[in-house]
Amino acid sequence: MECSWNEMAPKNVRALIREGKISGPTAGMSAGYAQANLVILKKELAFDFLLFCQRNQKPCPVLDVTEAGSPVPAIIAPQADIRTDLPKYRIYQHGVLAEEVTDITPYWEDDFVGFLIGCSFSFEQALINNGIGVRHIEEGTNVPMYKTNIDCVPAGPFCGQMVVSMRPVPEWQAVRAAQVTSRFPAVHGGPIQIGNPQAIGIHDLNKPDFGDAVTVREGEVPVFWACGVTPQAVAMQVKPEMMITHAPGHMLITDIRDETLGVL
Amino acid sequence: MECSWNEMAPKNVRALIREGKISGPTAGMSAGYAQANLVILKKELAFDFLLFCQRNQKPCPVLDVTEAGSPVPAIIAPQADIRTDLPKYRIYQHGVLAEEVTDITPYWEDDFVGFLIGCSFSFEQALINNGIGVRHIEEGTNVPMYKTNIDCVPAGPFCGQMVVSMRPVPEWQAVRAAQVTSRFPAVHGGPIQIGNPQAIGIHDLNKPDFGDAVTVREGEVPVFWACGVTPQAVAMQVKPEMMITHAPGHMLITDIRDETLGVL
Missing domain, CATH: 3.40.1640.10 (PSTPO5379-like)
Structure with missing residues (x-):
């Protein structure tokens, strides 16, 4: 670019x-x-x-x-x-x-x-402005996205499970990441899960359903945000x-x- | 009650x-x-x-x-x-x-x-919890509501001006009132105007278009929030x-x- x-x-x-x-x-x-x-x-x-x-x-x-x-x-x-x-x-x-x-x-x-x-581009900038690195940007790939077991509330013919995006965050910055993104409900808001992929039906972080896998380092937790791919998928x-x-x-x-x- | x-x-x-x-x-x-x-x-x-x-x-x-x-x-x-x-x-x-x-x-x-x-009942509780009195509750009347000159964004046949509710707040608590209510976008969120009724087309606080007038005391500013009467009026x-x-x-x-x- x-x-x-x-x-x-x-x-x-x-x-x-x-x-x-x-x-x-x-x-x-x-x-x-x-x-x-x-x-x-x-x-x-x-x-x-x-x-x-x-x-x-x-x-x-x-x-x-x-x-x-x-x-x-x-x-x-x-x-x-x-x-x-x-x-x-x-x-x-x-x-x-x-x-x-x-x-x-x-x-x-x-x-x-x-x-x-x-x-999510909007809240990624907010993360970066707060000194929280965004791994897929650092690694030059697409954000990893996963289908979850979280049912969306249906409307007419539209129904299905939520897709989430994942960004690994150092454990000590996880709360700050939640605070920073919560300010922005118009771009997915705060995370929906911190640290436990199994709880939302994700079994292998290395195999995203969309996008690319990223490195999760020692001392980091995976943080999951609702993803704008959901409405398309549904x-x-x-x-x-x-x-x-x-x-x-x-x-x-x-x-x-x-x-x-x-x-x- | x-x-x-x-x-x-x-x-x-x-x-x-x-x-x-x-x-x-x-x-x-x-x-x-x-x-x-x-x-x-x-x-x-x-x-x-x-x-x-x-x-x-x-x-x-x-x-x-x-x-x-x-x-x-x-x-x-x-x-x-x-x-x-x-x-x-x-x-x-x-x-x-x-x-x-x-x-x-x-x-x-x-x-x-x-x-x-x-x-707005929801955010009024939040104001009270923060030590900010809600005048129409104190006076046992309905909240004063005013038509403004703020055009809503139309959709199909629906168009018209925004209706706002007003609560007088001591000047030193006005910023806190804005902070407290901003947490709640699902119940109108932060105020749309603080202190200048003329700016939004309101010329007499004593003559609300709906509800009842309330006392505005020395040292207080009128604070205006978007009001749920708007969709009905429209x-x-x-x-x-x-x-x-x-x-x-x-x-x-x-x-x-x-x-x-x-x-x-």
Whole structure:
């Protein structure tokens, strides 16, 4: 990644993405601004999906919902277009990944509703600002994610288990990690488990269901946070006729500063 | 109010309400448990109303949404029945108050969706626990509420200005009042204005739009919080064919402890 993207305003990075000059993962771009997961569904599923998110706010913190047919996330990035401003998308037809594309304009329909969901990048910055290292960033890999045995509260056809992300934290910093992230309920908030993967149905930290395994060092505990992959995973099980999501790591960069998402 | 209602478990108070043995306001009952505002609409309006709440979380923090046709708030009071377990209801037809009743079973339809919305009673307890007096409780009146010039973010047909409640706080405790209530985003969170009513379009504190005026003493500042009357006021403007709400102050007593709504 070019260093300058790190310091560039969100609208300028989005312009480069729109012009096809950026096609990789967005981690680190426009540092200090929140990034968002994207799920697009047809209007007929929108109420049940919004209700699912409302009932499961830790994994599914909604930052914005577009008007049916409008590609504009008016609250978090009013000049953006969700059809072109993310570097990569995944098109799912009847729950099967059909294609990865960099522009979804040809697929757009006038009953599409876009859900923009908070992303852990925001709270990772808060961890780093507090001197708590984030291992997968240090190791240059994707965060390890695991399916759990924690049932989400269902809504309409949407149901399934919570997916969590894991970051190893030195034992003496675990409470601080919980405090720091609790300030940010709009980006998953405090952890849901500290130190006992078995308790939530995770049996081998070296085999994440998504992303990459990371080193857990002597004196560190694994800390688990609800993960924004949950709503995608759950929506996929419903096998909607059409669903479009961001490709993992290829997020919408919003105009909202991370810190403004802090409730305290 | 009988003192014993204060210490009674929520399910026991709800049983007394259901049997018609309690018909007054619920303030103070089952102390320590959250109470909820109620708005019932037909399913056809449910998506836009939920979206309105999602976009305006400070005035409209959703605690639970019932399944269409089900009177059970499964998350916050799974044994309750919203048709009978609030002491008093208001029936609005085409936006006009048609009737006040103590049981809405005869009006119930199989496409009704109930929205249970967080209530300031929870954060008032937190203020009191921090030694910050709540004037309208001290004076035995209803909290003063005012229409503001703050536009809510619209959703479908739902739009309008935010309603706020006001509590006078000694100047030296105003910051503490902001800190204490910020812990509770599910019940309106931190204040939206401290000390300057004009700035939000309020010109006479002695003339609240709802509730009763209270004394503001020398050395006190008026502190304004987003108010759960907002979604009702907004829904009323849409003049839905049918809308049912709780009567002011006659809330659903939930099984959720106030403190569990704290994010920190």
